[in-house]
Amino acid sequence: MPAGIDRVNVLNPTAIITSIEKMVMSKKDLDEIFIRRLISAIYFAIFNYWAAKQFSKGVRGKGPNQDSFTFSEFHRDLLKMGLDAEIIILFQCRVAVDHYIMNPASINIYNQEIVNALGMQKTSLAINRKILNRVISASKSIIKSL
């Protein structure tokens, strides 16, 4: 198995995201399970790519090969870069599609004042083609910045 910079190239998700984008554009009907699995796949593809980049820079994680990084480290690194919108949409959608079964999914909000001020409708996330396209757009911005 190649190490270092080779892992970055092997795990570069540009091609798969382009394929997903083309597929989504050409497919008239996208059922929910299809959208859910694509969002999850995009999140993990970007996460793996980021981790490979970290490893190639000499940052070490956990595990026998020191190549295991946490989601929190991933999110914080992107927040530091100002990619808040991109990582928050990716993270919230990934949580919604992998951890919750309702559609729209409720966004976890601990400050009740926000829910009161905005109303329940504005604090729920619909899993549909529009949000998938947004996730694709966000993932392309992240790849460019990494």
Place this chain on the structure above:
Amino acid sequence: MWVQQERESSNIEIQKILSESAKNILSETKVISNVYEVFMSSVSDVIKLKNLYTVLNEVSLLSESELINAFKLYTNDAIINILKNNFTFNEFRSLYGLLIWLSNNYASYGKIMLDISFDPETNDFQFVNFVIPDCDWNAWRVIAREVKTEMRKSGLSELASKVAIVCLRGLTE
């Protein structure tokens, strides 16, 4: 003789008119000058509001109890306690400075509120969300970059990784 007197009288009249005009011009200039000073003073106030570093200096004298009371305007006790447990006192104070700076500069997007995010797998605290209610996806991307650039300029690079700018409309629209 009569013509001479008329000329002199006319000259005096002209001098009076010129003198009055000069006075008017001077007083108008003074008014303009005052308006300019007021304008420049307002501009400098705006510049002050836009500078996060200045706001951080202004809040640096606040005590812990003053900060907690100030935070209560934006979030609840449970979230304040989580912030206290996950940030150093200096970071806690900087979070308040950031909150004030955001509230001043992005007031047109609604009242900024605080929330927190946990890792759904581990339940560990992840980051603090500064929620801007009424900005869309495109504004969100721009605002987040502006805020993080300002944080870096003000020496808050590390804190920037624990702060998320969240536009709920951009997330859910």
